[in-house]
Amino acid sequence: AQKITQTQPGMFVQEKEAVTLDCTYDTSDPSYGLFWYKQPSSGEMIFLIYQGSYDQQNATEGRYSLNFQKARKSANLVISASQLGDSAMYFCAMRELWYSSASKIIFGSGTRLSIRP
């Protein structure tokens, strides 16, 4: 069965520092996609970045990068040069059979990131 684990319930980081949010996953399916979503205090879910299981390179989107270590089944999110607006809950998520849009997303329990000025 697929599972997502986020072991950091909360983190405090100084503004402008880089931060790594941990995520490990478990699946027996060779085809899967990994996602990170941001949930600010207003409640909406904002898509940040994805990584396909067959992608050779780590995904990057602006200040976000995904440190994908397939053998260790980890997909950590790295935010460079953190900003006050990065304060939010961050969810790691996975979808098996990622090429099928019908498959559901499984979410981790989230990490609450707080950026200190």
Next chain:
Amino acid sequence: EPEVTQTPSHQVTQMGQEVILRCVPISNHLYFYWYRQILGQKVEFLVSFYNNEISEKSEIFDDQFSVERPDGSNFTLKIRSTKLEDSAMYFCASSEAKRDKVNTQYFGPGTRLTVL
């Protein structure tokens, strides 16, 4: 940029009443989803919908729940007889259906349902 919209943003109802949560997915998307998030907990999958039928549903999605695409733009979630434990944030999501890409699911802003 196109986005998923949901109405209402907040719904308060009495236990046992029926509620309908509405969503307008992104216009060229063909897959639609409902998720829920009980306060302080993780986001949970409820149901996926494609070509006017349910593709997959979770154990949460029992006979009290139903989904419908009544016209070309709206996607609704109905809870027939609400319970206290149905209080949660309900997210609608949609995605494209292209087989050569990941087809990310984009979420709406959510409807906060409070059952009294």
